[in-house]
Amino acid sequence: MFRKLILPLAxxxxxxxxxxxxxxxxxxxxxxxxxxxxxxxxxxxxxxxAPTNTPELEPYPQTQTDALDRAVTITAQPRRIIxxxxxxxxxxxxxxxxxxxxxxxxxxxxxPEVTSLPTIGGFSAKSISVEAVLDLQPDxxxxxxxxxxxxxxxxxxxxxxxxxxxxxxxxxxxxxxxTLGEITGNVEGAEAxxxxxxxxxxxxxxxxxxxxxxxxxxxxxxxxxEPLTTTTNATFIGELITLAGGINIFAELPEAYPNVSxxxxxxxxxxxxxxxxxxxDKLTADLIAARPGWAAFTAVKDKSIYVVDGxxxxxxxxxxxxxxxxxxxxxxxxxxx
Amino acid sequence: xxxxxxxPSGRASVKIPAFLALALALLAVLVFSLGVGxxxxxxxxxxxxxxxxxxxASHSAIVWDFRLARVLLVCVCGGALxxxxxxxxxxxxxxxxxxxIVGASGGAALGATLSVVFAGxxxxxxxxxxxxxxxxxxxxxxxxTLAETSGYGSxxxxxxxxAAFSTMLSAIVSLLLLxxxxxxxxxxxxxxxxxxxxxxxxxxxxxxxxxxxIVALWAMARPLDALATGEDGAQALGLNLRxxxxxxxxxxSLATAAAxxxxxxxxxxxxxxxxxxRPLFGAGHARLIPASMLxxxxxxxxxxxxxxxxxxxxxxPVGVFTALLGGPFFLILLRQRGRLA
Numbered sequence: 001m002f003r004k005l006i007l008p009l010a011x012x013x014x015x016x017x018x019x020x021x022x023x024x025x026x027x028x029x030x031x032x033x034x035x036x037x038x039x040x041x042x043x044x045x046x047x048x049x050a051p052t053n054t055p056e057l058e059p060y061p062q063t064q065t066d067a068l069d070r071a072v073t074i075t076a077q078p079r080r081i082i083x084x085x086x087x088x089x090x091x092x093x094x095x096x097x098x099x100x101x102x103x104x105x106x107x108x109x110x111x112p113e114v115t116s117l118p119t120i121g122g123f124s125a126k127s128i129s130v131e132a133v134l135d136l137q138p139d140x141x142x143x144x145x146x147x148x149x150x151x152x153x154x155x156x157x158x159x160x161x162x163x164x165x166x167x168x169x170x171x172x173x174x175x176x177x178x179t180l181g182e183i184t185g186n187v188e189g190a191e192a193x194x195x196x197x198x199x200x201x202x203x204x205x206x207x208x209x210x211x212x213x214x215x216x217x218x219x220x221x222x223x224x225x226e227p228l229t230t231t232t233n234a235t236f237i238g239e240l241i242t243l244a245g246g247i248n249i250f251a252e253l254p255e256a257y258p259n260v261s262x263x264x265x266x267x268x269x270x271x272x273x274x275x276x277x278x279x280x281d282k283l284t285a286d287l288i289a290a291r292p293g294w295a296a297f298t299a300v301k302d303k304s305i306y307v308v309d310g311x312x313x314x315x316x317x318x319x320x321x322x323x324x325x326x327x328x329x330x331x332x333x334x335x336x337x
Numbered sequence: 338x339x340x341x342x343x344x345p346s347g348r349a350s351v352k353i354p355a356f357l358a359l360a361l362a363l364l365a366v367l368v369f370s371l372g373v374g375x376x377x378x379x380x381x382x383x384x385x386x387x388x389x390x391x392x393x394a395s396h397s398a399i400v401w402d403f404r405l406a407r408v409l410l411v412c413v414c415g416g417a418l419x420x421x422x423x424x425x426x427x428x429x430x431x432x433x434x435x436x437x438i439v440g441a442s443g444g445a446a447l448g449a450t451l452s453v454v455f456a457g458x459x460x461x462x463x464x465x466x467x468x469x470x471x472x473x474x475x476x477x478x479x480x481x482t483l484a485e486t487s488g489y490g491s492x493x494x495x496x497x498x499x500a501a502f503s504t505m506l507s508a509i510v511s512l513l514l515l516x517x518x519x520x521x522x523x524x525x526x527x528x529x530x531x532x533x534x535x536x537x538x539x540x541x542x543x544x545x546x547x548x549x550x551i552v553a554l555w556a557m558a559r560p561l562d563a564l565a566t567g568e569d570g571a572q573a574l575g576l577n578l579r580x581x582x583x584x585x586x587x588x589x590s591l592a593t594a595a596a597x598x599x600x601x602x603x604x605x606x607x608x609x610x611x612x613x614x615r616p617l618f619g620a621g622h623a624r625l626i627p628a629s630m631l632x633x634x635x636x637x638x639x640x641x642x643x644x645x646x647x648x649x650x651x652x653x654p655v656g657v658f659t660a661l662l663g664g665p666f667f668l669i670l671l672r673q674r675g676r677l678a
């Protein structure tokens with residue numbers, strides 16, 4: 001009897017060991033993965049001011065209200081910052097606070113130099129190690145989601161200062177960038193990043209803003225296929241689709257990332273299907289056309305299926321302007337050539 | 338409660354109208370289901386789409402590709418789960434037995450999790466349904482082998498091994514999901530069960546496998562009746578216990594795994610359907626198994642109808658509704674049984 005057991009058990013154990021040894025670095029849909037970029041994108045907006053280590057522009061101590069409605073007091077310019085989200089990391093490096101960052105999540109991969117920093121875990125609250133954070137002796141921890149509340153409380157309990165961002169719109173993102181500029185003493189860098197974003201955004205909206213309803217393609221944004229998941233206009237992705245001159249067919253639903261019925265997609269007949277690169281392996285024109293019933297959709301007939309860099313479109317940071325440009329080019333190739 | 342067959346064979350004819358009524362009810366709900374969903378259609382629109390002259394172009398895809406295949410698949414899965422539940426309840430003489438009692442759920446969950454985790458990592462993809470199917474059957478096979486070679490050599494060993502092995506597999510699944518943020522969402526959605534986006538390919542797969550299991554179970558109706566008298570009694574009646582156990586477990590697990598592959602882990606249908614069938618059709622398995630099959634199909638069809646209409650166009654996991662429909666029903670049934678006893 002024992003011999004019959006050995007093989008299955010050995011298999012399970014080896015799987016177990018393999019899984020423990022190499023945790024797969026994959027993130028939830030809101031702050032996704034580092035998968036290869038499929039759509040070439042323009043170079044990211046970078047801060048025009050060089051990082052300086054002694055700006056001291058803001059008076060310290062300063063008190064700021066964060067996304068969890070807590071008044072957080074920063075006593076002195078932070079020198080050892082840990083970022084708990086890829087978007088926060090991108091913001092910090094863009095505004096010139098890069099030299100002040102000492103720790104990141106395993107999903108933080110942009111700008112490329114961040115990968116040399118030590119990691120403190122993943123993005124979800126459960127995967128972040130409080131011990132690893134403490135070990136880096138940070139003077140400021142910046143969280144990037146309300147869902148990190150659990151770990152935020154644990155870190156505060158351990159005596160650390162934690163500031164949370166949770167942007168839900170382009171306006172939130174710009175405010176967040178400015179706030180991080182003030183907190184970290186990089187006000188000028190932050191202003192430059194925001195100005196750069198606004199320049200890129202208005203370059204797009206100047207062309208798309210005046211488009212009449214019938215020139216705006218109906219867009220189905222496929223976050224995931226099993227279960228079929230989309231996003232609404234309550235998220236920054238929805239906002240970007242609108243700004244890029246498209247109409248999100250699921251603009252108004254009660255959840256931010258709802259599972260939707262394929263029947264409704266058929267009824268609304270999207271003219272364009274877009275999805276993030278983390279999902280690119282399912283978003284080829286052939287694969288979508290092969291899904292039963294999908295071949296009848298206008299988007300599939302026209303082969304209007306586009307993949308945008310998931311890291312860029314799903315991270316509420318400085319590269320949102322870049323995501324907007326990619327979307328606008330996909331939706332209105334005639335306007336952006 | 339006793340599951341023994343009290344109906345003499347002479348009364349079989351009495352049940353034919355009941356079977357007909359049940360089949361007609363199922364057919365009626367099936368036809369009605371074609372009209373409901375995220376996009377409500379009138380019976381005339383459904384008929385127009387089915388006959389190839391849709392009133393609107395999109396109706397053709399909605400009725401043919403999304404609804405017809407889906408409702409048929411739901412019937413096959415509900416039927417498979419109902420029949421498997423009846424088989425396991427008979428084998429274990431335990432009214433709480435369900436299709437997942439010998440480890441199918443733990444194995445399916447692990448298979449599904451591994452497929453998602455490793456597809457993300459290596460690009461070497463096994464469809465989640467196929468991985469669930471293989472996992473379910475592998476787990477049942479291991480449990481069965483363990484139990485048959487144990488000192489117990491009885492159904493008690495199967496129950497114990499099933500429970501222990503399932504718990505162990507669930508722990509591995511939890512661990513894999515904890516260290517894997519992204520897999521969590523996909524696997525969790527799959528574990529809750531659902532038929533969103535299922536179409537003809539899944540229907541053909543299910544039709545290839547589920548009927549084998551259901552027919553095997555049905556063929557074991559007499560041994561199952563004999564088992565109702567207890568293992569010793571069944572042996573005294575000349576039943577080859579080992580063989581009977583094997584065919585019943587293989588048949589029920591094949592049917593269960595086929596349903597799992599198509600719709601994920603759908604709870605309660607396999608538990609409830611036989612309980613609904615028994616008062617209507619008696620405890621004799623020759624009738625109980627097909628009756629449980631029809632009732633399972635009916636239950637799952639209703640649950641799926643709710644899942645795709647309640648918050649349309651948002652799709653809800655069907656498993657939530659089987660539990661919501663089945664739970665209270667089961668409790669009422671328990672109370673009534675208590676009074677009769």
